[in-house]
Amino acid sequence: xxxxxxxxxxxxxxxxxxxxxxxxxxxxxxxxxxxxxxxxxxxxxxxxxxxxxxxxxxxxxxxxxxxxxxxxxxxxxxxxxxxxxxxxxxxxxxxxxxxxxxxxxxxxxxxxxxxxxxxxxxxxxxxxxxxxxxxxxxxxxxxxxxxxxxxxxxxxxxxxxxxxxxxxxxxxxxxxxxxxxxxxxxxxxxxxxxxxxxxxxxxxxxxxxxxxxxxxxxxxxxxxxxxxxxxxxxxxxxxxxxxxxxxxxxxxxxxxxxxxxxxxxxxxxxxxxxxxxxxxxxxxxxxxxxxxxxxxxxxxxxxxxxxxxxxxxxxxxxxxxxxxxxxxxxxxxxxxxxxxxxxxxxxxxxxxxxxxxxxxxxxxxxxxxxxxxxxxxxxxxxxxxxxxxxxxxxxxxxxxxxxxxxxxxxxxxxxxxxxxxxxxxxxxxxxxxxxxxxxxxxxxxxxxxxxx
Amino acid sequence: xxxxxxxxxxxxxxxxxxxxxxxxxxxxxxxxxxxxxxxxxxxxxxxxxxxxxxxxxxxxxxxxxxxxxxxxxxxxx
Numbered sequence: 418x419x420x421x422x423x424x425x426x427x428x429x430x431x432x433x434x435x436x437x438x439x440x441x442x443x444x445x446x447x448x449x450x451x452x453x454x455x456x457x458x459x460x461x462x463x464x465x466x467x468x469x470x471x472x473x474x475x476x477x478x479x480x481x482x483x484x485x486x487x488x489x490x491x492x493x494x495x496x497x498x499x500x501x502x503x504x505x506x507x508x509x510x511x512x513x514x515x516x517x518x519x520x521x522x523x524x525x526x527x528x529x530x531x532x533x534x535x536x537x538x539x540x541x542x543x544x545x546x547x548x549x550x551x552x553x554x555x556x557x558x559x560x561x562x563x564x565x566x567x568x569x570x571x572x573x574x575x576x577x578x579x580x581x582x583x584x585x586x587x588x589x590x591x592x593x594x595x596x597x598x599x600x601x602x603x604x605x606x607x608x609x610x611x612x613x614x615x616x617x618x619x620x621x622x623x624x625x626x627x628x629x630x631x632x633x634x635x636x637x638x639x640x641x642x643x644x645x646x647x648x649x650x651x652x653x654x655x656x657x658x659x660x661x662x663x664x665x666x667x668x669x670x671x672x673x674x675x676x677x678x679x680x681x682x683x684x685x686x687x688x689x690x691x692x693x694x695x696x697x698x699x700x701x702x703x704x705x706x707x708x709x710x711x712x713x714x715x716x717x718x719x720x721x722x723x724x725x726x727x728x729x730x731x732x733x734x735x736x737x738x739x740x741x742x743x744x745x746x747x748x749x750x751x752x753x754x755x756x757x758x759x760x761x762x763x764x765x766x767x768x769x770x771x772x773x774x775x776x777x778x779x780x781x782x783x784x785x786x787x788x789x790x791x792x793x794x795x796x797x798x799x800x801x802x803x804x805x806x807x808x809x810x811x812x813x814x815x816x817x818x819x820x821x822x823x824x825x826x827x828x829x830x831x832x833x834x835x836x837x838x839x840x841x842x843x844x845x846x847x848x849x850x851x852x853x854x855x856x857x858x859x860x861x862x863x864x865x866x867x868x869x
Numbered sequence: 870x871x872x873x874x875x876x877x878x879x880x881x882x883x884x885x886x887x888x889x890x891x892x893x894x895x896x897x898x899x900x901x902x903x904x905x906x907x908x909x910x911x912x913x914x915x916x917x918x919x920x921x922x923x924x925x926x927x928x929x930x931x932x933x934x935x936x937x938x939x940x941x942x943x944x945x946x
Contacts, residue, residue, distance in 0.1 A: 521886030585918070588910040 451635040455868060457709040458544025458697030459808050460536040460645075464500035464690050464795050466510030468539065473812050475510070475794075476820045477841045481674035482795050483688055489653050495660045498673035499651045500690035500796030502532070525589035526598070527567035528691070532801070533599035533647030534606070536693035537561060541607055544697035544709060546641055548608065556640040558611030559600040560630040561647060561695060562622040564800030564855070567594025569652035599647055611639040619855030620761070620797065622646040623694055623804030624863050628718030631698050640703045645695035645804035656689060662728055664765065665689060677797075678824035679762035679790035680772065680836055687763040690796030694804030696811070701868075713811045716848070716864040717748025723858025730767050730854060734774030737761070737852060740860035741778050744850065748864040753782040755864075756846040757819045758834070759806045761854045762790025763797050769830055771852065776833045787844060789837040793823040803853035803861060810849035810865045818843050873920075873946065874939045880915045881935060884908065894936040912938075920946045 461468070464482025465475040482500040491497040505511025514523055517535035537559070548554045574590050592598055597615035604613050612633055616626040623646030630644035650659075659665045666686035669676035677688040704711055721743065723736035730736060745752065758775060762768050768790070776783050791809050798805055813819055818841050825838035835842065848866045878892050885902050898904040898912060913929045916922070916938060922945045924932070932938050 519886055521884065524884075585914065587914070588907040592907075 452637065453701035454631040454634045454698050454715045455701050455704050456696050456712040456715065456811055456865070457699045457704050458540040458542075458546065459712065459811065460539025460541075460543060461692065461694045461805055461808055462502055462512055462532045462535050463692040463798070463805060464502055466503065467507070467512035467535070468510060469543070469808065469812070471510035473809070476791060476809065477818060479821050479823050479839060479841070480794060481677070481823060482690065483673040483676055485670075485673060486651060486656070488651050491656075494653060494656045495667050496656055496665045496689070497670050498676060498688065499656070500677075500688055501651055502692055526593040526602070527570040528649035529563050529566060529647045529693075530593065530599050530602060532649060532691065532693035533561050533563070533645070533695065534602050536645060536647065536695040537599070537603045537643055538606070540645070540695040540697045541643060544699070546697060546699070546709070554608050554610045556611055557609040558613060558630070558633065558639040558642045559603045559609055560612065560614045560616065560626050560633070560642055560644045561599040561603065562616030562618070562626045562800055563596045563599065563647050564617065564619045564622050565648065565650060565655070566596035568650060568655055570594045572652065572654040603643055609643065612642070616646070617800075618859045618861070619857060620799050620802055621853040621855035621859045621861040622800035623802055624807060624851060624853035624861035625720070625803070627696060627698065627715070627804060627807050628720070628861055628863055631715040631718060634698055634700050640700045642698045643695060644698055645693065646800040646802070647693035648799040648801045649691050650799055651689055651691050659689065664728070666764065675824050677764045677793050678826070679760070679764045679768050679793050679822055680828050680830075680832070681825050682827045682829040684764045684768065684829070687765055687792065688796040690792070690798040690802075692795070692798050692805065693801045694798075694806075694808050696804065696808060711868050713814050713865045714868045716750065716866040717744040717746070718864070719743025719745070719747060719862045721860045723860065725858050728856050730770050730858070732770060734770040734777070736858055736860045737771055737854055738774040738777055740862040741774070741850065741852065744862035744864045748848075748866070750848055750864065750866070752779045753785070754848045755779070755782070755786055755850050756844065757810065757813050757849040758786060758788035759810050759849065759851040760788050760790045761852045762822070763792055764790070767854070771854070772830065772832060779834070783833040787819040787835045787837055787842050789820055789822040791820050793821070793825070803851065806853070807851050807863050807865065810851045810863070813846050813849055814865060814867050817846055819846065871939070871943070873943050876919055877916065877935065877938050877942060880919060881912065884912055884915060892935050894934070896935050897933055898935075899933070916942060922946055
Protein backbone atom coordinates (compact mmCIF):
# COMPACT_ATOMS: atom_id res chain seq x y z
CA UNK A 418 0.00 0.00 0.00
CA UNK A 419 3.01 2.25 0.23
CA UNK A 420 2.68 3.08 -3.45
CA UNK A 421 -0.78 4.48 -2.86
CA UNK A 422 0.59 7.38 -0.85
CA UNK A 423 3.85 8.44 -2.47
CA UNK A 424 3.45 11.92 -1.00
CA UNK A 425 3.45 10.61 2.55
CA UNK A 426 7.10 11.40 2.63
CA UNK A 427 9.30 11.45 5.69
CA UNK A 428 11.74 8.80 6.67
CA UNK A 429 10.91 5.21 5.84
CA UNK A 430 9.72 2.94 8.54
CA UNK A 431 12.43 1.05 10.31
CA UNK A 432 10.09 -1.81 10.90
CA UNK A 433 7.30 -3.08 8.73
CA UNK A 434 4.34 -3.27 8.98
CA UNK A 435 3.34 0.13 10.27
CA UNK A 436 2.19 1.09 13.76
CA UNK A 437 5.74 1.61 14.84
CA UNK A 438 6.51 4.41 17.20
CA UNK A 439 9.79 6.27 17.26
CA UNK A 440 11.05 9.07 19.41
CA UNK A 441 10.56 11.85 16.90
CA UNK A 442 7.65 10.80 14.77
CA UNK A 443 5.01 8.75 16.36
CA UNK A 444 2.85 7.19 13.72
CA UNK A 445 3.39 5.21 10.57
CA UNK A 446 1.13 5.21 7.57
CA UNK A 447 1.35 2.61 4.89
CA UNK A 448 5.01 1.99 5.45
CA UNK A 449 6.03 5.63 5.80
CA UNK A 450 6.48 7.69 8.92
CA UNK A 451 3.87 10.41 9.10
CA UNK A 452 5.14 13.93 8.67
CA UNK A 453 5.43 16.20 11.70
CA UNK A 454 3.11 19.21 11.97
CA UNK A 455 3.90 22.43 13.80
CA UNK A 456 2.01 25.62 14.60
CA UNK A 457 3.57 28.69 12.96
CA UNK A 458 0.81 31.31 13.07
CA UNK A 459 -1.93 32.38 15.51
CA UNK A 460 -4.97 34.63 15.19
CA UNK A 461 -8.04 35.30 17.29
CA UNK A 462 -10.99 37.54 17.96
CA UNK A 463 -12.51 36.91 21.39
CA UNK A 464 -14.79 38.61 23.91
CA UNK A 465 -11.66 39.75 25.75
CA UNK A 466 -10.05 41.44 22.77
CA UNK A 467 -9.20 41.37 19.10
CA UNK A 468 -5.75 39.83 18.78
CA UNK A 469 -3.79 36.97 20.33
CA UNK A 470 -1.52 38.87 22.71
CA UNK A 471 -4.29 41.28 23.75
CA UNK A 472 -6.57 38.36 24.61
CA UNK A 473 -3.84 36.34 26.32
CA UNK A 474 -2.71 39.09 28.69
CA UNK A 475 -6.31 39.75 29.77
CA UNK A 476 -6.93 36.04 30.20
CA UNK A 477 -3.87 35.65 32.44
CA UNK A 478 -5.01 38.67 34.45
CA UNK A 479 -8.28 36.89 35.18
CA UNK A 480 -10.57 39.28 33.30
CA UNK A 481 -14.07 38.38 32.15
CA UNK A 482 -15.57 39.22 28.76
CA UNK A 483 -19.15 38.96 30.01
CA UNK A 484 -21.71 41.76 30.17
CA UNK A 485 -25.30 42.65 29.30
CA UNK A 486 -26.21 41.79 25.69
CA UNK A 487 -26.13 44.90 23.49
CA UNK A 488 -26.68 43.20 20.12
CA UNK A 489 -30.48 42.94 20.32
CA UNK A 490 -33.44 43.76 22.54
CA UNK A 491 -33.35 41.03 25.20
CA UNK A 492 -36.82 41.65 26.61
CA UNK A 493 -38.12 38.47 24.97
CA UNK A 494 -35.43 36.02 26.08
CA UNK A 495 -34.53 34.51 29.45
CA UNK A 496 -30.77 35.11 29.41
CA UNK A 497 -29.82 38.77 29.00
CA UNK A 498 -26.01 38.53 29.22
CA UNK A 499 -23.23 37.07 27.13
CA UNK A 500 -19.58 37.49 26.22
CA UNK A 501 -19.65 39.89 23.25
CA UNK A 502 -16.64 40.93 21.21
CA UNK A 503 -15.64 44.50 22.16
CA UNK A 504 -16.34 46.44 18.96
CA UNK A 505 -14.48 49.75 18.61
CA UNK A 506 -11.96 51.70 16.59
CA UNK A 507 -9.28 49.02 16.86
CA UNK A 508 -7.35 50.66 19.69
CA UNK A 509 -6.84 49.01 23.08
CA UNK A 510 -7.80 45.56 21.82
CA UNK A 511 -11.16 46.55 20.38
CA UNK A 512 -12.41 44.94 17.19
CA UNK A 513 -12.77 47.30 14.25
CA UNK A 514 -14.57 45.42 11.43
CA UNK A 515 -13.26 47.90 8.84
CA UNK A 516 -9.72 46.67 9.47
CA UNK A 517 -10.61 43.19 8.25
CA UNK A 518 -13.27 43.62 5.57
CA UNK A 519 -14.47 46.54 3.49
CA UNK A 520 -17.91 47.79 4.52
CA UNK A 521 -19.36 46.94 1.10
CA UNK A 522 -18.24 43.30 1.49
CA UNK A 523 -19.15 43.05 5.15
CA UNK A 524 -22.78 43.68 4.32
CA UNK A 525 -22.76 40.46 2.33
CA UNK A 526 -21.67 38.10 5.10
CA UNK A 527 -22.85 36.96 8.49
CA UNK A 528 -20.59 38.01 11.37
CA UNK A 529 -19.11 34.52 11.81
CA UNK A 530 -17.41 34.94 8.43
CA UNK A 531 -16.11 38.39 9.41
CA UNK A 532 -14.65 37.02 12.65
CA UNK A 533 -13.15 34.00 10.89
CA UNK A 534 -11.57 36.11 8.18
CA UNK A 535 -10.13 38.49 10.79
CA UNK A 536 -8.58 35.67 12.81
CA UNK A 537 -7.27 33.95 9.67
CA UNK A 538 -5.70 37.18 8.42
CA UNK A 539 -3.92 37.62 11.75
CA UNK A 540 -2.69 34.02 11.69
CA UNK A 541 -1.41 34.16 8.11
CA UNK A 542 0.41 37.45 8.80
CA UNK A 543 1.85 36.04 12.02
CA UNK A 544 3.16 33.01 10.12
CA UNK A 545 4.65 35.22 7.43
CA UNK A 546 3.56 32.68 4.83
CA UNK A 547 3.12 34.18 1.38
CA UNK A 548 3.16 31.40 -1.20
CA UNK A 549 4.79 32.73 -4.36
CA UNK A 550 4.68 29.85 -6.80
CA UNK A 551 1.65 28.05 -8.13
CA UNK A 552 2.83 24.86 -6.45
CA UNK A 553 3.16 26.57 -3.07
CA UNK A 554 -0.37 27.92 -3.42
CA UNK A 555 -1.69 24.48 -4.30
CA UNK A 556 0.05 23.01 -1.25
CA UNK A 557 -1.65 25.53 1.09
CA UNK A 558 -5.20 24.79 2.21
CA UNK A 559 -7.89 26.09 4.53
CA UNK A 560 -10.14 24.28 7.02
CA UNK A 561 -12.11 26.73 9.14
CA UNK A 562 -15.47 25.59 10.45
CA UNK A 563 -18.40 26.82 12.49
CA UNK A 564 -20.91 25.13 14.73
CA UNK A 565 -23.99 26.86 13.39
CA UNK A 566 -22.85 29.34 10.74
CA UNK A 567 -25.10 32.16 9.58
CA UNK A 568 -27.89 31.62 12.09
CA UNK A 569 -28.67 35.33 12.51
CA UNK A 570 -28.73 35.98 8.77
CA UNK A 571 -30.98 32.98 8.20
CA UNK A 572 -33.41 34.22 10.87
CA UNK A 573 -33.43 37.77 9.45
CA UNK A 574 -33.99 36.48 5.93
CA UNK A 575 -36.90 34.33 7.05
CA UNK A 576 -38.51 37.42 8.58
CA UNK A 577 -37.84 39.37 5.37
CA UNK A 578 -39.64 36.71 3.30
CA UNK A 579 -42.59 36.83 5.67
CA UNK A 580 -42.78 40.63 5.53
CA UNK A 581 -41.77 41.48 1.97
CA UNK A 582 -41.87 38.26 -0.02
CA UNK A 583 -39.34 35.78 -1.34
CA UNK A 584 -38.24 38.00 -4.21
CA UNK A 585 -36.50 40.35 -1.77
CA UNK A 586 -33.97 37.71 -0.67
CA UNK A 587 -30.43 38.96 -1.26
CA UNK A 588 -28.18 37.12 -3.72
CA UNK A 589 -25.63 37.17 -0.91
CA UNK A 590 -27.89 35.38 1.57
CA UNK A 591 -26.60 31.88 0.73
CA UNK A 592 -22.88 32.65 0.26
CA UNK A 593 -23.06 34.87 3.34
CA UNK A 594 -24.47 32.11 5.55
CA UNK A 595 -22.78 28.88 4.44
CA UNK A 596 -20.33 27.50 6.98
CA UNK A 597 -17.58 26.71 4.47
CA UNK A 598 -17.55 30.29 3.23
CA UNK A 599 -14.89 31.31 5.75
CA UNK A 600 -12.58 28.79 4.12
CA UNK A 601 -13.73 30.08 0.73
CA UNK A 602 -13.18 33.74 1.60
CA UNK A 603 -9.74 33.04 3.09
CA UNK A 604 -8.65 31.08 0.03
CA UNK A 605 -9.79 33.90 -2.27
CA UNK A 606 -8.10 36.60 -0.18
CA UNK A 607 -4.72 34.84 -0.01
CA UNK A 608 -4.75 32.63 -3.13
CA UNK A 609 -4.55 29.36 -1.19
CA UNK A 610 -5.49 26.68 -3.70
CA UNK A 611 -4.98 23.53 -1.62
CA UNK A 612 -7.64 21.50 0.22
CA UNK A 613 -10.62 23.75 1.03
CA UNK A 614 -12.82 22.27 3.69
CA UNK A 615 -14.97 23.12 6.71
CA UNK A 616 -15.81 21.23 9.86
CA UNK A 617 -19.28 21.27 11.48
CA UNK A 618 -19.30 19.40 14.78
CA UNK A 619 -21.01 21.84 17.16
CA UNK A 620 -18.71 22.74 20.06
CA UNK A 621 -15.97 20.38 18.89
CA UNK A 622 -15.63 22.16 15.53
CA UNK A 623 -12.46 24.15 16.24
CA UNK A 624 -10.58 21.18 17.67
CA UNK A 625 -11.70 18.84 14.90
CA UNK A 626 -10.66 21.41 12.28
CA UNK A 627 -7.14 21.70 13.68
CA UNK A 628 -6.84 17.92 14.12
CA UNK A 629 -8.17 17.09 10.66
CA UNK A 630 -6.08 19.80 8.99
CA UNK A 631 -2.96 18.51 10.75
CA UNK A 632 -3.71 15.05 9.39
CA UNK A 633 -3.95 16.39 5.84
CA UNK A 634 -0.41 17.69 6.31
CA UNK A 635 0.77 14.50 8.04
CA UNK A 636 -0.27 12.28 5.15
CA UNK A 637 0.99 14.71 2.53
CA UNK A 638 -2.14 16.31 1.04
CA UNK A 639 -0.87 19.79 1.93
CA UNK A 640 2.23 21.46 3.40
CA UNK A 641 0.42 24.36 5.08
CA UNK A 642 -3.14 24.51 6.42
CA UNK A 643 -5.00 27.48 7.86
CA UNK A 644 -7.36 25.91 10.40
CA UNK A 645 -9.80 26.85 13.12
CA UNK A 646 -13.36 27.86 13.88
CA UNK A 647 -15.66 30.88 14.15
CA UNK A 648 -19.07 31.58 15.62
CA UNK A 649 -21.57 34.44 15.96
CA UNK A 650 -24.49 33.05 17.97
CA UNK A 651 -25.39 36.13 20.03
CA UNK A 652 -28.75 36.96 18.48
CA UNK A 653 -32.31 36.49 19.62
CA UNK A 654 -32.66 33.15 17.83
CA UNK A 655 -29.33 31.88 19.19
CA UNK A 656 -30.00 32.80 22.80
CA UNK A 657 -33.63 31.62 22.62
CA UNK A 658 -32.53 28.28 21.15
CA UNK A 659 -29.91 27.55 23.81
CA UNK A 660 -32.25 28.81 26.54
CA UNK A 661 -34.80 26.29 25.33
CA UNK A 662 -32.17 23.53 25.65
CA UNK A 663 -31.66 24.70 29.26
CA UNK A 664 -27.97 25.07 28.48
CA UNK A 665 -27.40 28.74 29.35
CA UNK A 666 -26.79 30.48 32.66
CA UNK A 667 -29.90 32.47 33.60
CA UNK A 668 -29.42 33.63 37.18
CA UNK A 669 -26.71 36.26 37.06
CA UNK A 670 -28.10 39.21 35.16
CA UNK A 671 -26.99 41.37 38.07
CA UNK A 672 -23.37 40.25 37.80
CA UNK A 673 -22.65 38.72 34.37
CA UNK A 674 -18.88 38.54 34.95
CA UNK A 675 -19.57 35.97 37.69
CA UNK A 676 -21.89 33.82 35.57
CA UNK A 677 -19.34 31.56 33.85
CA UNK A 678 -17.95 29.53 36.77
CA UNK A 679 -16.82 26.06 35.68
CA UNK A 680 -16.55 23.47 38.49
CA UNK A 681 -18.10 25.89 40.97
CA UNK A 682 -21.00 24.65 43.07
CA UNK A 683 -23.06 27.70 42.10
CA UNK A 684 -22.73 27.33 38.32
CA UNK A 685 -26.01 27.32 36.41
CA UNK A 686 -25.20 26.93 32.73
CA UNK A 687 -22.81 28.28 30.13
CA UNK A 688 -22.43 31.90 29.05
CA UNK A 689 -22.67 32.42 25.30
CA UNK A 690 -19.55 33.79 23.62
CA UNK A 691 -18.60 34.68 20.06
CA UNK A 692 -15.45 35.04 18.02
CA UNK A 693 -12.88 33.03 16.10
CA UNK A 694 -9.58 31.25 16.52
CA UNK A 695 -7.34 30.29 13.61
CA UNK A 696 -3.88 28.71 13.43
CA UNK A 697 -1.44 28.17 10.63
CA UNK A 698 -0.27 24.55 10.65
CA UNK A 699 2.82 23.61 8.73
CA UNK A 700 4.90 20.57 7.94
CA UNK A 701 7.92 20.71 10.24
CA UNK A 702 10.67 20.63 7.59
CA UNK A 703 8.76 23.19 5.50
CA UNK A 704 8.61 25.55 8.48
CA UNK A 705 12.27 25.01 9.34
CA UNK A 706 13.40 25.53 5.74
CA UNK A 707 11.84 28.99 5.55
CA UNK A 708 12.99 29.97 9.03
CA UNK A 709 9.46 30.27 10.39
CA UNK A 710 8.76 30.96 14.03
CA UNK A 711 7.60 27.62 15.47
CA UNK A 712 5.27 27.84 18.45
CA UNK A 713 4.50 24.19 19.15
CA UNK A 714 3.93 20.79 17.59
CA UNK A 715 0.62 19.04 17.06
CA UNK A 716 1.57 15.77 18.71
CA UNK A 717 -1.73 13.97 18.85
CA UNK A 718 -5.41 14.08 18.00
CA UNK A 719 -8.20 11.81 19.17
CA UNK A 720 -11.88 11.56 18.25
CA UNK A 721 -14.83 9.66 19.63
CA UNK A 722 -18.62 9.51 19.69
CA UNK A 723 -20.78 9.10 22.78
CA UNK A 724 -23.67 7.23 21.13
CA UNK A 725 -25.73 8.32 24.10
CA UNK A 726 -27.83 11.55 23.95
CA UNK A 727 -28.31 14.54 21.64
CA UNK A 728 -27.20 17.17 24.17
CA UNK A 729 -25.94 15.43 27.33
CA UNK A 730 -22.68 13.51 27.78
CA UNK A 731 -22.93 10.04 29.24
CA UNK A 732 -22.61 10.19 33.00
CA UNK A 733 -19.45 8.10 33.10
CA UNK A 734 -17.66 10.51 30.73
CA UNK A 735 -16.68 7.58 28.56
CA UNK A 736 -16.72 9.52 25.26
CA UNK A 737 -14.33 12.17 26.52
CA UNK A 738 -12.15 9.54 28.14
CA UNK A 739 -11.80 7.69 24.85
CA UNK A 740 -11.01 10.80 22.79
CA UNK A 741 -8.31 11.82 25.29
CA UNK A 742 -6.91 8.29 25.35
CA UNK A 743 -6.79 8.19 21.55
CA UNK A 744 -5.03 11.57 21.40
CA UNK A 745 -2.36 10.52 23.90
CA UNK A 746 -1.81 7.28 22.02
CA UNK A 747 -1.30 9.12 18.73
CA UNK A 748 1.04 11.54 20.49
CA UNK A 749 3.02 8.70 21.97
CA UNK A 750 2.92 10.31 25.41
CA UNK A 751 1.72 8.96 28.74
CA UNK A 752 -0.66 10.74 31.13
CA UNK A 753 2.33 11.56 33.34
CA UNK A 754 3.77 13.64 30.47
CA UNK A 755 0.70 15.92 30.37
CA UNK A 756 1.39 19.17 32.22
CA UNK A 757 -1.63 21.28 31.33
CA UNK A 758 -5.19 20.47 30.29
CA UNK A 759 -7.50 23.06 28.78
CA UNK A 760 -10.85 21.57 29.74
CA UNK A 761 -14.06 21.74 27.77
CA UNK A 762 -15.50 22.93 31.13
CA UNK A 763 -18.55 24.93 30.05
CA UNK A 764 -19.91 25.83 33.51
CA UNK A 765 -22.70 23.25 33.23
CA UNK A 766 -23.45 20.02 35.03
CA UNK A 767 -21.15 18.28 32.53
CA UNK A 768 -18.05 19.85 34.13
CA UNK A 769 -17.76 17.20 36.81
CA UNK A 770 -18.32 14.42 34.25
CA UNK A 771 -15.32 15.66 32.28
CA UNK A 772 -13.33 16.09 35.48
CA UNK A 773 -14.06 12.46 36.38
CA UNK A 774 -12.93 11.30 32.93
CA UNK A 775 -9.70 13.31 33.20
CA UNK A 776 -8.98 11.93 36.67
CA UNK A 777 -9.58 8.42 35.37
CA UNK A 778 -7.20 9.07 32.48
CA UNK A 779 -4.49 10.68 34.56
CA UNK A 780 -4.53 8.26 37.48
CA UNK A 781 -1.76 9.09 39.94
CA UNK A 782 -0.40 11.69 37.52
CA UNK A 783 -3.44 13.89 38.21
CA UNK A 784 -1.73 15.38 41.24
CA UNK A 785 1.05 16.88 39.12
CA UNK A 786 -1.09 18.36 36.32
CA UNK A 787 -2.95 21.65 36.07
CA UNK A 788 -6.34 21.89 34.36
CA UNK A 789 -8.33 25.07 33.74
CA UNK A 790 -11.40 26.19 31.87
CA UNK A 791 -10.78 29.44 30.01
CA UNK A 792 -14.52 29.55 29.27
CA UNK A 793 -14.72 31.10 32.72
CA UNK A 794 -13.27 34.25 31.12
CA UNK A 795 -14.46 34.23 27.51
CA UNK A 796 -17.67 32.19 27.70
CA UNK A 797 -18.45 29.42 25.26
CA UNK A 798 -17.49 30.23 21.69
CA UNK A 799 -19.19 27.04 20.40
CA UNK A 800 -17.55 26.20 17.06
CA UNK A 801 -14.67 28.59 17.73
CA UNK A 802 -14.02 27.32 21.26
CA UNK A 803 -11.75 24.41 20.40
CA UNK A 804 -9.54 26.55 18.16
CA UNK A 805 -9.25 29.45 20.61
CA UNK A 806 -8.49 27.01 23.41
CA UNK A 807 -5.86 25.17 21.36
CA UNK A 808 -4.18 28.55 20.89
CA UNK A 809 -4.30 29.09 24.66
CA UNK A 810 -2.49 25.73 25.02
CA UNK A 811 0.15 26.88 22.53
CA UNK A 812 0.66 30.09 24.50
CA UNK A 813 0.72 28.17 27.79
CA UNK A 814 3.61 26.13 26.38
CA UNK A 815 5.35 29.26 25.06
CA UNK A 816 5.07 31.23 28.30
CA UNK A 817 5.11 28.33 30.78
CA UNK A 818 1.95 29.48 32.49
CA UNK A 819 -1.53 27.96 32.87
CA UNK A 820 -4.39 30.47 32.55
CA UNK A 821 -6.83 30.55 35.48
CA UNK A 822 -10.34 29.23 35.98
CA UNK A 823 -11.97 32.40 37.25
CA UNK A 824 -15.02 32.47 39.54
CA UNK A 825 -14.04 29.13 41.04
CA UNK A 826 -14.86 30.06 44.61
CA UNK A 827 -16.65 26.97 45.93
CA UNK A 828 -15.64 23.85 43.96
CA UNK A 829 -18.55 21.46 43.45
CA UNK A 830 -16.26 18.52 44.12
CA UNK A 831 -12.78 18.08 45.54
CA UNK A 832 -10.61 17.74 42.45
CA UNK A 833 -7.51 15.59 42.23
CA UNK A 834 -6.03 18.15 39.83
CA UNK A 835 -5.10 21.75 40.37
CA UNK A 836 -7.89 23.70 38.61
CA UNK A 837 -5.97 26.99 38.72
CA UNK A 838 -8.73 28.76 40.66
CA UNK A 839 -8.81 32.51 40.02
CA UNK A 840 -5.07 32.83 39.41
CA UNK A 841 -2.74 31.88 36.58
CA UNK A 842 -0.23 29.19 37.53
CA UNK A 843 3.42 29.54 36.54
CA UNK A 844 4.73 26.05 35.88
CA UNK A 845 6.56 23.75 33.49
CA UNK A 846 4.37 23.03 30.47
CA UNK A 847 5.90 20.83 27.78
CA UNK A 848 2.75 18.97 26.80
CA UNK A 849 -0.80 20.33 26.80
CA UNK A 850 -4.11 18.57 26.15
CA UNK A 851 -7.21 20.41 24.93
CA UNK A 852 -10.71 18.93 25.11
CA UNK A 853 -13.80 19.83 23.10
CA UNK A 854 -17.12 18.02 23.36
CA UNK A 855 -20.19 18.82 21.28
CA UNK A 856 -23.93 18.25 21.01
CA UNK A 857 -24.62 14.98 19.30
CA UNK A 858 -21.95 13.33 21.42
CA UNK A 859 -18.95 14.36 19.31
CA UNK A 860 -15.61 14.57 21.09
CA UNK A 861 -12.18 15.80 20.06
CA UNK A 862 -8.92 16.06 21.98
CA UNK A 863 -5.68 17.65 20.81
CA UNK A 864 -2.21 17.15 22.25
CA UNK A 865 0.20 20.02 21.68
CA UNK A 866 3.81 20.02 22.72
CA UNK A 867 7.01 21.98 22.86
CA UNK A 868 9.04 21.26 19.72
CA UNK A 869 11.98 19.02 20.44
CA UNK B 870 -29.08 65.89 -12.01
CA UNK B 871 -32.57 64.57 -11.58
CA UNK B 872 -33.93 63.28 -8.34
CA UNK B 873 -33.99 59.76 -9.78
CA UNK B 874 -30.33 59.95 -10.79
CA UNK B 875 -29.37 61.14 -7.32
CA UNK B 876 -31.18 58.27 -5.67
CA UNK B 877 -29.72 55.71 -8.08
CA UNK B 878 -26.24 57.09 -7.52
CA UNK B 879 -26.64 56.86 -3.77
CA UNK B 880 -27.56 53.18 -4.04
CA UNK B 881 -24.63 52.45 -6.36
CA UNK B 882 -22.14 54.22 -4.10
CA UNK B 883 -23.41 52.39 -1.05
CA UNK B 884 -23.59 48.92 -2.56
CA UNK B 885 -20.38 48.95 -4.57
CA UNK B 886 -18.30 51.06 -2.16
CA UNK B 887 -17.14 53.47 -4.90
CA UNK B 888 -16.58 57.23 -4.96
CA UNK B 889 -19.60 59.20 -6.21
CA UNK B 890 -17.59 60.94 -8.94
CA UNK B 891 -16.75 57.55 -10.49
CA UNK B 892 -20.46 56.93 -11.09
CA UNK B 893 -20.76 58.61 -14.46
CA UNK B 894 -23.38 58.28 -17.17
CA UNK B 895 -21.43 55.60 -19.04
CA UNK B 896 -19.82 53.87 -16.05
CA UNK B 897 -20.37 50.11 -16.34
CA UNK B 898 -21.21 48.41 -13.06
CA UNK B 899 -19.04 45.40 -13.86
CA UNK B 900 -16.22 46.87 -15.99
CA UNK B 901 -15.74 50.22 -14.24
CA UNK B 902 -17.24 49.98 -10.77
CA UNK B 903 -15.98 46.56 -9.66
CA UNK B 904 -19.30 44.75 -9.43
CA UNK B 905 -19.67 41.01 -10.00
CA UNK B 906 -22.78 39.26 -11.27
CA UNK B 907 -24.25 38.89 -7.77
CA UNK B 908 -23.67 42.58 -7.08
CA UNK B 909 -25.69 43.50 -10.16
CA UNK B 910 -28.56 41.27 -9.00
CA UNK B 911 -28.51 43.03 -5.65
CA UNK B 912 -28.35 46.47 -7.30
CA UNK B 913 -31.45 45.76 -9.36
CA UNK B 914 -33.25 44.58 -6.22
CA UNK B 915 -32.23 47.78 -4.45
CA UNK B 916 -33.61 49.85 -7.36
CA UNK B 917 -36.87 47.92 -7.19
CA UNK B 918 -37.14 48.54 -3.47
CA UNK B 919 -36.23 52.23 -3.68
CA UNK B 920 -38.59 53.08 -6.54
CA UNK B 921 -41.38 50.58 -5.85
CA UNK B 922 -41.12 49.06 -9.30
CA UNK B 923 -40.56 45.60 -10.69
CA UNK B 924 -37.67 45.05 -13.07
CA UNK B 925 -38.12 41.79 -15.03
CA UNK B 926 -35.02 39.63 -15.53
CA UNK B 927 -34.76 40.32 -19.25
CA UNK B 928 -34.91 44.07 -18.61
CA UNK B 929 -32.39 43.77 -15.77
CA UNK B 930 -29.90 42.24 -18.18
CA UNK B 931 -29.97 45.42 -20.28
CA UNK B 932 -29.03 47.60 -17.31
CA UNK B 933 -25.26 47.62 -17.61
CA UNK B 934 -24.37 51.22 -16.76
CA UNK B 935 -25.47 53.95 -14.40
CA UNK B 936 -27.06 55.72 -17.37
CA UNK B 937 -28.98 52.56 -18.33
CA UNK B 938 -30.35 52.32 -14.78
CA UNK B 939 -31.51 55.95 -14.63
CA UNK B 940 -33.09 55.69 -18.07
CA UNK B 941 -34.97 52.49 -17.29
CA UNK B 942 -36.20 53.69 -13.91
CA UNK B 943 -37.26 57.09 -15.30
CA UNK B 944 -39.46 55.34 -17.85
CA UNK B 945 -40.84 52.80 -15.38
CA UNK B 946 -41.35 54.86 -12.24
